[in-house]
Amino acid sequence: MATLQRRTNGGWELQFRDEHHRKQTITLSGRKYKERIALQLKDVVEVLVNKRVNNDPRQDPTVKTWVENAPPEIQRKLTRLGLYNLPLKRTVKELWDTFLQRHPDMHEPTRKIYTESQVRFFLFFKPTEQIGTLTQERMKEWKAFLLGCGKYAEATVAGTITKTKAVFNWAKSQKWLTISPLDGVGPGSFRNEANDRFITQVEYRKLLDACRCQEWRVIITLARIGGLHPNEIKTLRWSDINESTGRFRVFNAKMRQSKKLFERDVPLFPEVTEELDKLRLGNEDKEFVINRSPHSWHAQFGRIAKRAGVDEIPRPFDNMRASRATEVCNEYDAKKESVWLGHSEKTAMRYYLMVTDEDYAIAAGKQTKE
Numbered sequence: 001m002a003t004l005q006r007r008t009n010g011g012w013e014l015q016f017r018d019e020h021h022r023k024q025t026i027t028l029s030g031r032k033y034k035e036r037i038a039l040q041l042k043d044v045v046e047v048l049v050n051k052r053v054n055n056d057p058r059q060d061p062t063v064k065t066w067v068e069n070a071p072p073e074i075q076r077k078l079t080r081l082g083l084y085n086l087p088l089k090r091t092v093k094e095l096w097d098t099f100l101q102r103h104p105d106m107h108e109p110t111r112k113i114y115t116e117s118q119v120r121f122f123l124f125f126k127p128t129e130q131i132g133t134l135t136q137e138r139m140k141e142w143k144a145f146l147l148g149c150g151k152y153a154e155a156t157v158a159g160t161i162t163k164t165k166a167v168f169n170w171a172k173s174q175k176w177l178t179i180s181p182l183d184g185v186g187p188g189s190f191r192n193e194a195n196d197r198f199i200t201q202v203e204y205r206k207l208l209d210a211c212r213c214q215e216w217r218v219i220i221t222l223a224r225i226g227g228l229h230p231n232e233i234k235t236l237r238w239s240d241i242n243e244s245t246g247r248f249r250v251f252n253a254k255m256r257q258s259k260k261l262f263e264r265d266v267p268l269f270p271e272v273t274e275e276l277d278k279l280r281l282g283n284e285d286k287e288f289v290i291n292r293s294p295h296s297w298h299a300q301f302g303r304i305a306k307r308a309g310v311d312e313i314p315r316p317f318d319n320m321r322a323s324r325a326t327e328v329c330n331e332y333d334a335k336k337e338s339v340w341l342g343h344s345e346k347t348a349m350r351y352y353l354m355v356t357d358e359d360y361a362i363a364a365g366k367q368t369k370e
Helices: 035-053 061-068 072-080 092-101 108-121 136-148 154-173 201-209 214-224 230-234 270-280 294-308 316-331 334-341 345-352 357-363
Strands: 003-006 012-017 023-028 247-251 263-267
Touching: 003 035, 012 035, 023 035, 023 072, 035 061, 035 072, 061 072, 092 108, 092 154, 108 154, 136 154, 201 214, 201 294, 214 230, 214 270, 214 294, 214 316, 230 294, 263 334, 294 316, 316 334, 316 345, 334 345
Parallel strands: none
Antiparallel strands: 003 012, 012 023, 247 263
16 A cells, blocks of 8 residues: 655655565655645556556556646656656657767767757757657658758668667667657668769779878778778777788777677788888887878868879768778678678678679670689
């Protein structure tokens, strides 16, 4: 049985023992709750505890109606004590803000993608909307809005939907929601083939020749031949290079949650060894192979490409990595490409592997495969 008593401040205190015989207390602060509400809460708690003690999953219609119409403070208290599985009335602004606050160690580029997705979310939804009122239909309307506004490519919309799904799935894990309104809403294609650009070996050599320092030759070689992301290039240490095994160790901070993807061994391809050996001279005392900030790499690469006389390369580091992924898959196999470049075969197919002009020429019998 639950006991109810008036507090000195005018509020109410309800005490009871849960199904594990632990003493629990619900306080109703101040004078805003009349005795009628407190007594009704006492009756509801007794019913809910009795059902848990008897392992009775059936809902009492009267209790269900009372809880769902109760003040939010009471709903939160019942939910937090595990007496009732009622999603709390949170706003979408509170959801996004809390999600980002609860993930302080998120890799900065990933955080940027989430905040950009947040901006696109609020182009359509009001910050004060409650998460429990959102429906799958509204989410489909939002997706259609992003695709139809003329600002975003399909791949950008797909990434936005995926990140937003992760936020709502987190809300489910926190018991803020029982189901996500994005369940069943497909993200669409993640690939914008208009930005795919295979960088040939001839162009790679031209890019190297246009570099004015050895450090930039190594950056381009690690991207185009090693298949590394810029953040992986920036964190590569001389101690990660093992010439005796013909490998070098690569770390991807974005994948720290996965031991398999966080670190991997990449072959010391001859082109990589050649450029690293040239840079090592005079840099033996340095910890990192590359010692320049990556923030201006794209702009500097554009200047190098212009000097090299190479046609425009959109997303240069993505396309250098994709070009190498395609070569490795063709020359070795999909398994080795997956292990060496650090992603699943499904990811390779979705984001990286390309059909080249050479593939068409070989298929047409105009060129033989080397």
